[in-house]
Amino acid sequence: MSSQEIQNLIRGGVPQAEDLDLRVVSSDAENALTCIPFNSRLVRPGGTLSGPTMMALADAAMYALIFASLGRQEMAVTSNLNIHFLSRPAPVDLYARATWMKRTGRQAVCAVDLFSAGSEQQLVAHATGTYSLAAQTD
Amino acid sequence: MSSQEIQNLIRGGVPQAEDLDLRVVSSDAENALTCIPFNSRLVRPGGTLSGPTMMALADAAMYALIFASLGRQEMAVTSNLNIHFLSRPAPVDLYARATWMKRTGRQAVCAVDLFSAGSEQQLVAHATGTYSLAAQTD
């Protein structure tokens, strides 16, 4: 699937991704890069992006990686997510890059690095998460 | 502060909380109960509520508990959040109850139990999180 197709599938199944204007910037079998363009609804006190914005983006990056790597897996569901907030994201576009840590027939464990547009070297958050695949039979 | 005042403060500072129609149902020095009323934008494939909806609600419950317990702390920021998704929430109103695990002058560690309206005994998710207080000097 192309990144555009993955973006369409995610937005079609998850209205909040549509509401956040979620972009799948690039994706292949090994990593996926997603973006939420800045808009003024995403802020929190301090003029920084909200934690839930970052968590939604991290989750979407893992979901996109699963699609890019394993094909359509709409029923894959997150079973665990852990996130460290490292620095306050500037009010600009936010990016998340997901990579594999482990993949079995029924589980996907990913790492996700989040950074602001133009500052890829300074992480704003680091997440790890587990997706349950073929979840319907869990 | 009353639960209504806390709700107003959170919604005033975090537009996404307003967009989610976040409610602070009850709160005191020991626990806070928050709710996101069901609406059709909150779903994901499988007819269940999305992970980011649950994470946003868990985060808001901790934030509300901090306000209820410590007063206005808009600059408090999440430094870590861990969440286990335990069962798929029905497409109904979702609740989160935050309680203290630890509180020092600069850190608040909370546990949050999430459940669906009418099913308080069956958790849909369990989160733990750390908020950094007086964060401006961190």
Place this chain on the structure above:
Amino acid sequence: MSSQEIQNLIRGGVPQAEDLDLRVVSSDAENALTCIPFNSRLVRPGGTLSGPTMMALADAAMYALIFASLGRQEMAVTSNLNIHFLSRPAPVDLYARATWMKRTGRQAVCAVDLFSAGSEQQLVAHATGTYSLAAQTD
């Protein structure tokens, strides 16, 4: 299985549990209580018990709960553990109580509360963890 049988099985398969003098104090289908008796090798600077002691005990409590609930499952393996250290344990016997958060045919998600002898109401740590069951086919 009795708590004594579970203790014997764990100690037989995990030499470190034997070295820590791990006890399975009580266990049934819903919870398991384990203990590491205090000894002077368990400390760290500050005169408190070390983090690894607490993590080993939390892990053992989950393992004991799986045995008590599901029978012999020596091949069950931890896939994730998250722990918050909440207060410094006094140099006394340390206890951990594991309870279920979720159980499917292939995964067990547990919560574990750790406390010092005589102070069950003050948690020294809270952990959550996922065990993979029937792991040989994962």
Place this chain on the structure above:
Amino acid sequence: MSSQEIQNLIRGGVPQAEDLDLRVVSSDAENALTCIPFNSRLVRPGGTLSGPTMMALADAAMYALIFASLGRQEMAVTSNLNIHFLSRPAPVDLYARATWMKRTGRQAVCAVDLFSAGSEQQLVAHATGTYSLAAQTD
């Protein structure tokens, strides 16, 4: 401090590190590499290393990084640790490399990659953790 001095300090303050024959292989301001040499007390059913061995090593790698970077900080204490177990470590020497994710005057957030001797490219576990510095005033 040299890696040897850090190793001596850790072993001197934490008897379990001495019992595990913990080594600080290398360290500088940006990363620390620690090792637990294989011995037959470290196994669990399946002929693999136990989870607590991996958690103890991950914790020690973070502690060593703090010493290497910030000087003597015996009173630094772990406030949170999250670990994903990714593959079963062979019964050989186990290594952990800790790097910084964030550092403030009072908190250190680290990532730790664990791997077996001779297989640095295949992670057996990935951990993230938070250390509280100057903890005596927390």
